[in-house]
Amino acid sequence: MAEHVVVIGAGLYGAAVAHSLARRGARVTVVDGGVPAGGTSGATFSWTNSCGKQPRSYHDLSVAGMAAHRDLAAGVPHSDWYHEGGNLEWAADEQGREELRQKVAGVLDYGYEARWLTRAEAVALEPDLDPAALPADGIASYPREGWIEPTRLIAHLLARAVTAGAELIRHDAVTGLELAAGAVRAVRLASGRQVAAYAVVNCAGPQAARIAELAGLVLPMRNTRGVLVYTSPAAVAVSRVVHAPHVHLRPDGAGLLLLHHPDTDGADEQTAAARVLAAGRTLYPGIRDAGVESVRVARRPIPGDGLPVLGRVADLPNFHFAVSHSGATLCLHAGDLVAAEALGEDRDAALSAFRFERLAAHAGGFRSVDPG
Template sequence: MVEHVVVIGAGVYGAAVSAELARRGAHVTVVDGGPPAGGTSGATFSWTNSCGKQPRAYHDLSVASMEAHAKLAHDVPGSDWYHEGGNLEWGGSDGECERLRRKVAMVSSYGYEARWLTRAEALRLEPDMNPAQLPDDEIAYFPAEGWIEPTRLIAHLFSTADLERIWHDAVTEVDVSGGRVTSVLLASGQRLAADAVVNCAGPQADHIAGLAGLDLPMRNTRGVLVYTSPAAVSTSRVVHAPQVHLRPDGAGRLLLHTHDIDGAAQVLDTGEISVEQTAVDRLMAAGRALYPGLGAASVESVRVGERPIPGDGLPVLGRAPELPNFHFAVSHSGATLSLHAGALVAAEVLGEDRTGELAPFRFARF
């Protein structure tokens, strides 16, 4: 019988899995080598969406996950870490417009809400956008999308669950005996006996799997996020414009990103990561072009996050057949997925059959 579960990692996945395990009555110890939310979950765009996720099972998991966020926010008074403001998106070239048309057609055929707006309609939603930056029409609007503030969600999940928490003490060994994990060793020398272990180590999930003798292929990538100073600009949704992606980030700040800026992060000889200033300036200029009210805003901070991406791009969820009490909860899009996917994993840890939902995402496919 599973009584004591060790959860490795205190990002959105570790928080979601731990909270659900505790809710179901397990004795849970969650361990992190740093502080909670100190990994990718603290440096993410955290757009909740199922916008173009393939195959269909991945789309459905994402939709169920968006619903889980909405439900939690509905059930918890004051849960203002969740923002269902919708997402606006348009293309800047014929190729991008065509890709967007295909995406809208595909998600609509799945029953996912997507509408086409004219410029005037988009400006009614986001009145501070510069009309000259918008096309006349073909602006896609996905009303059920939004974003979360992962650090505040993590704080809520940990603060309301009955858990043992160990921070700043990394897992250095996973002990396996008789085809089962028996304990984990921490850097401090403390050994935690475990009936089950859940690997929620995000970009380091391959390392933790390796400690248990399992080979998890990962192809992580770095992402650069630019946070502005507070500005008196009205924004209340996610916007994907051709040159800049942005969303509000609290107290008047905006969070800016594009895929182009990700290449501007470089690892220095010291091991530190630096981001080319010209790329940051370009992104701010694109933000100001779209929202002229950002004119006086400055760059408050630049953060670099590492996307935890399993080798084939799909989530890795559930138990490892070789080691039936060792479980995975690892994916990109974890801001969207973790609440629901983490609950599925927790249910399986405690013996519930969640094969239907987890089958497409099992570690066994590697």
């Protein structure tokens, strides 16, 4: 009989892990207290990149994540969720320019694709940019970066998993874990249902600490608030991710643009929307008549030291994590590694740098723990 794995969470990580498990022949049950993509994965900038990520192990994991997106999209006829248009970035002051120079030098040293553009070269790529909003030079370009449409990717992955026999349980939160003899034996749901498990994978995003606590584990998290602003449709040519000093933006399909800036994450929705839209209009005058179609607020799941938590727990070896910031970049590759390990395959070489135990050893040393 195929091993039965319970995947907790139906966001990007949960869908990717479930897809990989089902492809390997496992029996899979995916459980979510809401609906697929209903949490953080449905409100993310979803930028695929390894731009300045440290240490080297994190950079390499992210590069492999980007390659996994490229490979999946190439192998699925009419796939429409992956967009490798590149990324432009520049800074507003000398300190920012020096930090950008160091970042570009670092990624070039790793063999990552990056180059410097002049204003004219940037406008040739993005013709609706206002040249007056750009520096004369010092514009970094990362041509292999891009973005995904997370809801469409999640739908594809879960559809493939369900077709292969996976069960998807919606609107039924995990309320407990049954532990015996050093392993998780079953998952209890709010409905009263109990699902027996050979292994459990915690893909609960900002809820990951709560799920870990049910297993007797302390997972330090420093989840952050993110405010994303979606414009109404605008006939403006934006074909890539743009990181300008006062706004980050990308296309979002059907003529919409997605705008964000970390400086507005702490503001109320109306203030955040006004600030990033004003900055976007300065950058792309063609959106001056566009309004705000919607604002989404999400909590980003960030482990205590900022790095992913992936794979099995040494003291509870059938309980596994797939939790990180940058889930949009990492989900396919890291999810496949975690799925393989959940079924007993050796993935220690790839996952050793991202084990839970590094955080458990320093659980009291992080600034904040958000168990929610």
